[in-house]
Amino acid sequence: MKVAVLDIKGKDTGRKADLSDAVYKIEPNNHAIYLDVKQYLAHQRQGTHKSKERAEIVGSTRKIKKQKGTGTARAGSIKSPVFRGGGRIFGPQPRDYGQKVNKNVKRLARKSALSIKQQEKAILVVEDFQFEQPKTKDFVDILKSLGIENKKSLFVLGDTNNNVYLSSRNLEGSEVVTNTELSTYKILNANNIVLLEGALEGIESNLNK
Template sequence: MKVNVKNIKGEDTGKSVELIDDIYAIEPNDHAVYLDVKQYLANQRQGTHKAKERAEIAGSTKKIKRQKGTGTARAGSMKSPIFRGGGRIFGPRVRDYGFKLNRKLKKLARKSALAYKAKDEKLTVLEGFNLDAPKTKSFLEILNALSLQNEKTLFVLEGANDNVFLSSRNIPNAKVVIADKINTYEIMNATHLVISEAAVEKIESMFNTKVAV
């Protein structure tokens, strides 16, 4: 699959890159994508919720009434969950929501997400670029040139670039990531995927796939 390379002005450079079929033209596996996204979202949860149970309530354990002859149920202490101020029954406890997935499945999920973007023609390959200084205005000009100002866009770079990262930080519908840090959730959450020319090769090497020449 050949894709034309554009520059930051939105113009064709006359160059093209070959997106290998082993990544961008596979049959997407929806279940793998679902599991990987589910794991990502689960890992974002803090799990620090906690409600006090009967044993953790501060208060007297004195028996509040005699056991028999009241016509009501037995009651041992005010800590009982049936009384106001008592412990909570089956309340939330501190827990970790994360779960494990096989590396092969996560790899398949990311490839499926990339394949979806290529299939929907929501993938742009951008010529390598750099910004002289961190300026939001400069990054907005790039988005406007690519006609992506109103779309949720994920930029994938080959390596860390502070100027580009800082320039995009104040734009709510744009995000910049490094190629080896991409994940299924961010790819699927973005409307459009913009990959730098050098990042294409890095992604292919990341999947241990021979780079097409």
């Protein structure tokens, strides 16, 4: 599948990029996408929630009232869960929410996500570019030239480029990743995917193992 390569001004360079049908033109597998996105979101949870149980409450151990004759229920400790300030029954405890997803399923999910974006005509291929220094204005100019300044965008680089990353960091709707950091969630969460030429080979290599 041939796709036009644009420059940072949004103009056609006259060159074509060859996108593999095995990555960008498959029948999307919705269940694989569901599993991969579910794992990604689960890994975002810190799992540090914690409430104190009865044994962890600091308080008096004195029996708070006599056993009989009060007309109310028996009560032996102020730390009981039935009293305000007492321990919590079956409260949340620290845990790992991580889930395991087979590597082949993850690759299938990412190829499915890319194929969906290609069907939506939401993938742009742009020639590699560099910034001499981090500058948000320069990155915004590229977004405007490509016509995606008011949309969520995901830029995929071939290699780490600190100046490009820092230039985009203050923009809420844009994210910059390398081809090895590409995830199903990030692909689907963006309105437009901007693939730099230098990332194409790495993406296809990672997803066709």
